[in-house]
Amino acid sequence: MKAFAIDAYKAPLKLRELPEPVARAGEVIVSIEAASVNPIDVKVASGAFKAILPYDMPLVLGHDLAGIVTAVGPGVSHAKVGDAVIACAGGDGIGTFAERIAIAETDIAKKPSNLDMTEAASLPLVALTAWQVLVERAQIKPGQRILIHAGSGGVGTVAIQLAKHLGAYVATTVSTSNVELARSLGADVIIDYLMESFDHIMTDYDVVLHTLDDKVLERSLRVLKPGGKLISISGPPDPAFAKAIGANWIVRQILKLTSAGIRRKARQQGIDYSFLFMRSDGGQLAEIARLAEAGIIRPVIDQVFAFEDAPAALDRSASGRARGKIVVRGHGSALRPEA
Ligand SMILES: NC(=O)c1ccc[n+]([C@@H]2O[C@H](COP(=O)([O-])OP(=O)(O)OC[C@H]3O[C@@H](n4cnc5c(N)ncnc54)[C@H](OP(=O)(O)O)[C@@H]3O)[C@@H](O)[C@H]2O)c1
Incomplete structure (x- = not known):
């Protein structure tokens, strides 16, 4: 073939x-x-x-x-x-x-x-990622406030729709040309990252879904309230992830070191930092397919x-x-x- x-x-x-x-x-x-x-x-x-x-x-x-x-x-x-x-x-x-x-x-x-x-x-991959972040890890409840970075990307476009379906109040960061797209997906607050700094505007959020670089990751701490969750899918991987994949001692030490800074800063503010790496799951995919058939995820x-x-x-x-x-x-x- x-x-x-x-x-x-x-x-x-x-x-x-x-x-x-x-x-x-x-x-x-x-x-x-x-x-x-x-x-x-x-x-x-x-x-x-x-x-x-x-x-x-x-x-x-x-x-x-x-x-x-x-x-x-x-x-x-x-x-x-x-x-x-x-x-x-x-x-x-x-x-x-x-x-x-x-x-x-x-x-x-x-x-x-x-x-x-x-x-x-x-x-499949982006919707499973959104599901595992929002449903499994964040356990989003109606009324909770979530910031989803890069709302115009593969993960962001699905995560906005799923978070709205779960009853969350959803903010997202996009560039000017994607503001209308984010609105059409149901985002409540749309930050044009070319014009505004999200961390100067937003406070008291329950969850941030991080998909960007380390600078945005650190700035995201400022929008979360104590007890909030900073969930990153773009790194740095944390020791829990290293353990979950059965990484060897050297890899475990490297991941511990590379995530030490963000874990310490998060801890100081009472925020839970974690890294998530998605996994295949046909059962979750069937749930996602039902949401797509119902027109909830487009x-x-x-x-x-x-x-x-x-x-x-x-x-x-x-x-x-x-x-x-x-x-x-x-x-x-x-x-x-x-x-
Ligand atoms: N850990 C996991 O299991 C997992 C799973 C899926 C994805 N990921 C990772 O998550 C990241 C996102 O994945 P994806 O599939 O959504 O990527 P993607 O579709 O390639 O994301 C592209 C989008 O990001 C936007 N963007 C770029 N810089 C931005 C900024 N500073 N602020 C806001 N938006 C920005 C772009 O919009 P503009 O062009 O308008 O800037 C573009 O629409 C990637 O690093 C990917 O590897 C990890």
């Missing part, structure tokens, strides 16, 4: 012919119709995560997919051939910039029936690239300017246009 893979970290992404995937126990084969791009794909390719997420080469990039189940392995209990599904490939099985993938049945969910393959593929698509232009799609993600999600589609030898 055709797949976009790298031979080594920092090597160019190349279209290659790779062996067909085989479904092991508990896995299904999905014929991929669309895959969305995430900043993690660029980071994985650069080797940024090699100490904590070692991958074998050649490595097929891409986490998110929408497609059709074409075969089921032994012990698969619910999925059937012909099911339209979405998934975020987990574990060491990443590789959705490919015609087909073998993926655990526990990672997939039915595709929302009201979304096409492009829209459906845009959701995908925001930045740009759609043909499968053969996957490297350009990655470059677009690396620009850091995507407005919503970048999707690659037309996988498969037919390289078919949008269904």
Whole structure:
């Protein structure tokens, strides 16, 4: 089958012919119709995560997919051939910039029936991230105040909608050209970061979802009240994360040191700092699919690239300017246009 893979970290992404995937126990084969791009794909390719997420080469990039189940392995209990599904490939099985993938049945969910393959593929990784931050970690309650940074990004566009659904009062940071987008997603307070400093305006927030750099992370402490939660998905990883991934002693010490400053400053203000790294979860994805079917979460698509232009799609993600999600589609030898 055709797949976009790298031979080594920092090597160019190349279209290659790779062996067909085989479904092991508990896995299904999905014929991929669309895959969305995430900043993690660029980071994985650069080797940024090699100490904590070692991958074998050649490595097929891409986490998110929408497609059709074409075969089921032994012990698969619910999925059937012909099911339209979405998934975020987990574990060491990443590789959705490919015609087909073998993926655990526990990672997939039915595709929302009201979304096409492009829209459906845009959701899994960012929506699971938003779910795990807002529902699991922050345990958002109606009326709580949350600041979501980069409301126009892949995570931000979904997190705003999910936080509103959970009854939160939602503030977000965007640039001037994305103010209307943030409004249309339901944000209550929109800070144009080119014109205003969020930390000069906002106080007494319960939660900040941090997606940006270390400077914004530190400034975010100022908007939280004592007892508030600063949840970062863009680093620095903390000791709890190191423990959760079973990191070795050296990696644990490095992560302890690199997060020491923000953990100390947060502690001094009575704020809980934590880093979250999302995981695949078909059960949560099914909940998200239901919200999409109910029109509560609407995908925001930045740009759609043909499968053969996957490297350009990655470059677009690396620009850091995507407005919503970048999707690659037309996988498969037919390289078919949008269904
Ligand atoms: N830990 C995890 O499990 C996890 C999961 C998902 C994502 N992440 C990380 O979270 C980060 C965000 O992911 P993403 O998918 O949302 O990224 P993305 O879609 O690439 O984000 C791009 C958006 O960020 C906005 N932006 C850039 N600088 C900004 C600033 N200073 N203030 C406000 N908005 C700004 C851009 O808007 P303008 O062009 O208008 O500036 C653009 O719309 C990435 O670092 C990603 O690797 C981590």
